[in-house]
Amino acid sequence: MGGSSPCASCKLLRRRCAKDCIFAPYFPSDDPHKFAIVHKVFGASNVSKMLQELPIHQRADAVSSLVYEANARVRDPVYGCVGAISYLQNQVSQLQMQLAVAQAEILCIQMQQEPALPTHQIVSDDRSLLHSNLSNLPQYLNFASTSNVIQDPLKRESLWT
Amino acid sequence: MANSTRCAACKYLRRRCSHDCILASYFPSTNPERFACVHKIFGASNITKILQQLPVHQRAVAADCMFFEAGSRVRDPVYGFVAIISQLHQQIIITQRELAETQGQIAFYGAQQVQGLKQKTESRIQYNETMCFNASQ
Numbered sequence: 001m002g003g004s005s006p007c008a009s010c011k012l013l014r015r016r017c018a019k020d021c022i023f024a025p026y027f028p029s030d031d032p033h034k035f036a037i038v039h040k041v042f043g044a045s046n047v048s049k050m051l052q053e054l055p056i057h058q059r060a061d062a063v064s065s066l067v068y069e070a071n072a073r074v075r076d077p078v079y080g081c082v083g084a085i086s087y088l089q090n091q092v093s094q095l096q097m098q099l100a101v102a103q104a105e106i107l108c109i110q111m112q113q114e115p116a117l118p119t120h121q122i123v124s125d126d127r128s129l130l131h132s133n134l135s136n137l138p139q140y141l142n143f144a145s146t147s148n149v150i151q152d153p154l155k156r157e158s159l160w161t
Numbered sequence: 162m163a164n165s166t167r168c169a170a171c172k173y174l175r176r177r178c179s180h181d182c183i184l185a186s187y188f189p190s191t192n193p194e195r196f197a198c199v200h201k202i203f204g205a206s207n208i209t210k211i212l213q214q215l216p217v218h219q220r221a222v223a224a225d226c227m228f229f230e231a232g233s234r235v236r237d238p239v240y241g242f243v244a245i246i247s248q249l250h251q252q253i254i255i256t257q258r259e260l261a262e263t264q265g266q267i268a269f270y271g272a273q274q275v276q277g278l279k280q281k282t283e284s285r286i287q288y289n290e291t292m293c294f295n296a297s298q
Contacts, residue, residue, distance in 0.1 A: 065243040088249035
């Protein structure tokens with residue numbers, strides 16, 4: 001980009017926007033907030049280093065995910081993105097429980113409708129399905145903390161083990 | 162904190178660790194990789210700013226979360242933590258679909274049962290009518 005229209009990053013950093021500016025393709029001047037928030041959370045030099053280490057075709061995605069994480073951190077300075085994971089894992093757990101209940105209901109219906117079939121055959125087929133659903137809960141948050149002070153002020157299920 | 166017991170942050174930054182160093186409680190010298198990881202992604206001054214803006218009782222959790230996010234970003238420099246969020250969204254969609262299918266099956270079985278009951282009732286009525294007719298003959 002020439003000197004006539006610096007990208008959002010160079011505008012914020014008050015510097016000349018070189019034509020090979022690494023930020024320019026991803027932080028256009030018409031969206032200053034995008035760079036501002038990434039700079040606030042990660043810092044311009046860190047973002048520059050991260051982008052430089054990536055092949056060009058992956059940089060746009062990297063910027064999008066950095067913007068997402070930065071927004072999450074600004075909205076929730078304590079938990080950041082981790083708060084979103086907590087919420088989503090709760091949703092998955094609830095859905096898995098509902099699915100397990102529905103499958104148990106199907107099992108009962110099948111047992112009522114087909115009393116001629118050996119009970120153990122119907123039960124073992126659907127129980128294995130139930131077990132696979134219940135054990136399929138994601139366990140993404142499992143890290144050791146030096147602080148041991150991980151509480152959940154939103155009163156959701158604790159995810160740290 | 163004396164020079165000989167600098168926290169991991171001050172050791173990494175090669176500076177004196179003061180007794181009120183804000184980073185010391187969350188980046189102990191026993192775990193230097195923790196600070197190195199967070200510093201690589203967020204930078205020392207951003208970490209300090211973020212922690213300073215928080216009440217003391219929330220800083221430990223914030224430091225843990227930053228470490229977790231930074232670790233994810235180091236492992237996956239393109240998507241970082243967002244990859245996990247994306248996977249969870251996918252899992253929600255798949256489970257919702259499965260739940261809808263299972264509930265559909267329940268509704269189907271329920272309809273079958275009602276239909277079966279209706280047919281039984283109708284046959285019984287016809288049988289009774291036939292018996293009454295024969296008896297009257």
